[in-house]
Amino acid sequence: MTPPRDVTSRLRQSVWNGSIPLEIRLHKGDCITYDESEPYLVQFPRLSYLGLLIPKLHSFFSRNLIYPDVDPFEAWLSCDNVPLKWHYPLGLLYDLYSGTEPHPGEGRKEDAEQPGLPWRLRVHFSDYPTEQLIKLDAAGKHLHDLYINGVKEADYLRNGTGKTIMSLNKDDSTQLWESVKQHNFSLFNPINHKLLNPQGVNLRHMPIKLYLPHASTENQKEEPTPGSVRVMQALVPPVLSSRSPQTVGTALNTMVPTLFPSRRIPTVAQPVLHGAVLPLTVNVEDLLRTSTYSDGWLHITVSMMS
Amino acid sequence: MTTATLTQFPHLTEFEFIDACSELAFRCSRSHKERHDWLSVEVLRRDSIPYLRITKQLTTPNSTSPDTIHIQSSSHEDVERSDIEISSTKGTLDHNTEDAEIEDEDSEILNRTLHTSERSCPIVEYDILLSPVYRVPVLYCSIKDPQFRFPPTMDSLYRYIIPPSFKPQAEQSGVMGGITITDHPVTNSPVFFIHPCQTAAVMEAVSDRKGDMAPFEYLMLWIGAICSCVGLRVPLEVARSMIPNE
Incomplete structure (x- = not known):
């Protein structure tokens, strides 16, 4: 390639x-x-x-x-x-x-084991x-179903309608799922490009899901099972009311202010995507164009700072 | 009193959603429990997510007799004539088939099993949440059983949850049908759910009043149009209390 x-x-x-x-x-x-x-x-x-x-x-x-x-x-x-x-x-x-x-x-640590x-x-x-x-x-249909639901949700958030994903023809949808099954970028990229660049539609919201360690719940009727996480999402627009672009810091500060009291410097917790700490100053729309998972979502975990 | 119009029809705001859920819970608390099959209706909130939980006893194929009583609804015709027809048992995802019509007649006879040990019986838990993506209510449901006999599988879904008349309809859309399994937004455990991506379109199709309705009426309309396929119906008594001047 x-x-x-x-x-x-x-x-x-x-x-x-x-x-x-x-x-x-x-x-x-x-x-x-x-x-x-x-x-x-x-x-x-x-x-x-x-x-x-x-x-x-x-x-x-x-x-x-x-x-x-x-x-x-x-x-x-x-x-x-x-x-x-x-x-x-x-x-x-x-x-x-x-x-x-x-x-x-x-602070790179490339050589470290x-x-x-x-x-x-x-x-x-x-x-x-x-x-x-x-x-x-047996047929892997659940995985396909859950994947497509995720893709549809991300699409709906980005565009405010489900029209883009609906306008994909059958071959495109099949190709998208095949690209995931085969992990084939050259199959994936053209479809992803279509989804991310619909004609005549402005970006409405960012598909962000936050995964928080299940430390505290308000209503502890049931014991949290080991490894359970709390999944959070919110309507995150690309641009703030002040017209400045939405950054990871401004989004997290709105979604979970207790964990992200500052919009610029992580103090209590830090966001992690693809194994790396996300700088709070990163523009969310840039992340959306480069770093989403294949379902179109930014699945960001939150790691508590010691 | 509830607000009379919806600001974002066919979508609901969180405020309107909570308003509608509270209204339904309130009306149910005043209704005669013995006249319908809902065991409980409550508005819950966990991790800042509000939701409505409705429970009813699971009616399995072999729990219908002999200890079952049939309560014939005397108010069927009243409801038929009223303008809330859709929120009674007639509303479906799309047009009723002939078969569905016949089934609907049967289901007017509410099955209610009378067991002495009601608590150890399996119950169906319906959780209604507002989708943060689609801004419409979404129905999640699961079978709670002390003996874990009904795992969240497609087999359980079609055997115990979906009334037979809805099977063809439920199987039509999506990768494996319009009702599948996902993680519950609050508990993150597997539950059945009705795919919400068509809900807004359905709500527009079933209402000719656009946003000119109270949140509670929207919720009734939604349950009628979306939820009958998993056996959730508004009790006639609660639905009837919507009719003006009654």
Whole structure:
């Protein structure tokens, strides 16, 4: 592929290329031998979904399974006993649960050994946590459905109508989902370009979701399950009433003022996207053009500062 | 008194949404519980997200007899004639098929199981939230069962939640139908939900009054048009209290 011409598309492609090495072991309770089986090692894209990896894990581990006939969609993954939502992109799960410090961005530490890699996960083929995880299906339709819903929502937020996504023809929609399944940028990019640049429509709102550690809830009737997070979203316009552009800092200060009392300097918490700390001064629209996940959303985790 | 017009029809503001939910909860609190199948109606708020929770007993195929009583609604015709027809059992996502008409007649007979151990019975929990994206109400529903016999799967959905007459309609749209499974916005646990991306268009189609209605009337219209396919219907008594001068 020819190198992208401008910075935006170069960044877009870098984000697309981000990946995380995974070391996946079979849960002991599902393993036929007393000793642990060999781990499955894979360099997996940050923007892809663990749900797409399940069939491969099933065939890899089938010879070690106590019940080799178990359906692939009985499988689920966990990290430190936290069931992982397979319809969240891997990068989001990593930023939420890996426990590693996010990359500080400015003060580079390129040479430093990356701690916490590979990311060690468990795959289970029994005791599906149905109360916490949506069950996969043989044809992968749930994942497709959840993905398309996310794409539609992001589109609706950006344009204030659902017309752009609706105007994609059948081939375009198929190509979009195929690009995700195959993790193929040259399939993805043209469709993404159409979605981000609808004709005659101004950008209305930014598709931002914030993932907060579930420390405090007002109404603690139910014990929060391990690893549960609070997902927040709000209508975030691209430009403030003062006509200055919306930055990460101004957006977070509006959404969660207690965690982001300052619009410029993180004091209590810091926002993390694709494993890196987001500077609060970054323009949100720039982020939208370069750094969204493949469903069009900026899935930003919030990491408390020690 | 509620405000008479909606400012962003076919969308709802958060204020209008809370107003509508509170009104429904209030009216239900004054209604005769034994005459409808809702166990509870309450306005809740968690993590600053307001929502309305309606619960009713799950009626499984084998819970209909022998300990079931049929309550024949005497007010059926009144409601039929009134201008709120859509909020009674007639409203559907789109046009009723012949089959649906017949089913609707049957469902006028409200099933109500009388168990001594009501609390250990599975209940259906309907949570209505305002979508922060589409600015319309969204219905999430799940089956709460002490013995976890009804996991949130498409099988449970079609076996226990969607009335048979709505199946063809529900299966039509989207990747796997207009009703699928997602994470609840507050609990982040899997629940069934009705895709909201068409709701605004449906609301425009079913109302010829545009925004000229109170938030509560919008909510009734919405339940009638959107929620019957998962077995949620406004009790006749509550619907009837909308008729002016009654």
